[in-house]
Amino acid sequence: MIKISAQEFAHVVDGKLQNLSEDFVIDQLPIINSAAARSGTFFTAFKGNNVDGHDYVSEAIRGGCAFALVSRQVSEPSILVKDTGEALISLAKYVRNRIDGLRVIGITGSQGKTTTKEFLYSILKSEGSTVATEGNFNTEIGVPLTILNCNEQTKYCIIEMGARHQGDILKLTKVANPNVGVVLVVGTAHIGEIGSVEKIAKTKGELIAGLNEGSTAVLGSYDQWTPKMADGLKVNKVVFGDNQVVRAADVEIHGGYAHFDLVTPAGRNSVALQVIGEQQIPNALAAASAAYALGVSNENIATGLTIAKLDSKWRMQVESLKGIQIINDFYNANPESMKAALKTLVLLSQESGGSSWAILGKMHELGHIEASSHLEIAGYCQDLGVDHLVSFGTDLYKEISTEINDRNLQLHHCKDADAVLELVNNFSAGDVVLFKASRAERFEDLANAVKSKWIGVNQ
Secondary structure, eight states: OOOEEHHHHHHHHTOEEESOOTTOEEOOEEESOGGGOOTTEEEEOOBOSSOBGGGGHHHHHHTTOSOEEESSOOSSSEEEOSOHHHHHHHHHHHHHHHSTTOEEEEEEOSSOHHHHHHHHHHHHTTTSOEEEOOTTOOSTTHHHHHHTTOOTTOOEEEEEOOOSSTTHHHHHHHHHOOSEEEEOOOOSTTHHHHOSHHHHHHHHTHHHHTOOTTOEEEEEOSSSSGGGTTTTSSSEEEEESTTSSBEEEEEEEETTEEEEEEEETTEEEEEEEEEESTTHHHHHHHHHHHHHHTTOOHHHHHHHHHHOOOOOTTSSEEEEETTEEEEEEOSOOOHHHHHHHHHHHHHHHHHHTSOEEEEEOOOOSOGGGHHHHHHHHHHHHHHHTOSEEEEESOSTTGGGGGTSTTSSOEEEEESSHHHHHHHGGGOOTTOEEEEEOOGGGOHHHHHHHHHHHHHHHTO
């Protein structure tokens, strides 16, 4: 947070000071969870459906917060506003425009946002002070919080932007005012809420449509909509992907990790990713394209990609356990991310010489394409050569049983965890096991139970 007086803060958010001096200097970072209170922070109270943050103001102050941003009267030092969410947005706009030379990069897409953000952060942090979205704080609350973490020394701010409805990304773009807008790919994630792939494309395209003249649009080439998003706009354009201006050449996969030559108009340098999966290449190219647009040298881009170590919880986390490999990938799920995970599963099992086990749950938020999408994934397992498809907690994979009864893919329909645990007796050294489902399925519980059973079997 930049240094401003409490009076100036109150003016920006159209608020009133309560038990707080006008001359009090504010440079504290915002928090929205009182449990995170410490010296150097201020607390923003949101009123939710089940919890009212105002009930935790005193706890936050005791924990070290200097004051609270509130929408109803409290006795503690505070700034009273009509709406705390809108106040944060106003403050974020003000801070973004007050920092001279700050370069903001907005990232959106149906998948790969968090990984791309982390790749880009690995590149830019060596170029100057860099702030990036924490976790997946990519909403109208998370984006202002990220911007407010910037100060006078911040050179780059990387902002992940998500959307549940049309208009969401345009609103975030107006807050962040990006110098570079990155759209990765248009897919089917959240189609149940937004309505159609065409509407998803329009929603993701709001980031590019909202760019100022002279800004740069970084666009993936993996669908029919994204490469065209800057057409007719007075912005610069960098397209990445196969046969594009930024591309990966001489790709090789070793142990599930991609090695390639990064090619941009600035040069050609080798990259060895430390994040598993061939599907990470487009994310790396997106980050490289954004860094190229910001003037980072090709050598430094390649180095940043190579040293990037992502630790995103439940996203393609691979662990070795008593002779088998486990892929934990259940932070979210949609047809595109399912296919990417399955491809990695088969690749790893081919290298280990063991069987591939795809333990799959339900993909949520698919609306009218729910049944067809699960059937498509089951067919994809068959085409890839997956050895075992374990359907857990859903009948949506069942329809293909009659279609593949003479194929190598073995189907296991498990209604509960006990049925899955019975299959653990069939695991062998060298096998690779993928756990993949939407977050709401709580696959971490199933994964932990399977791991415990396997450890018990092998003691």
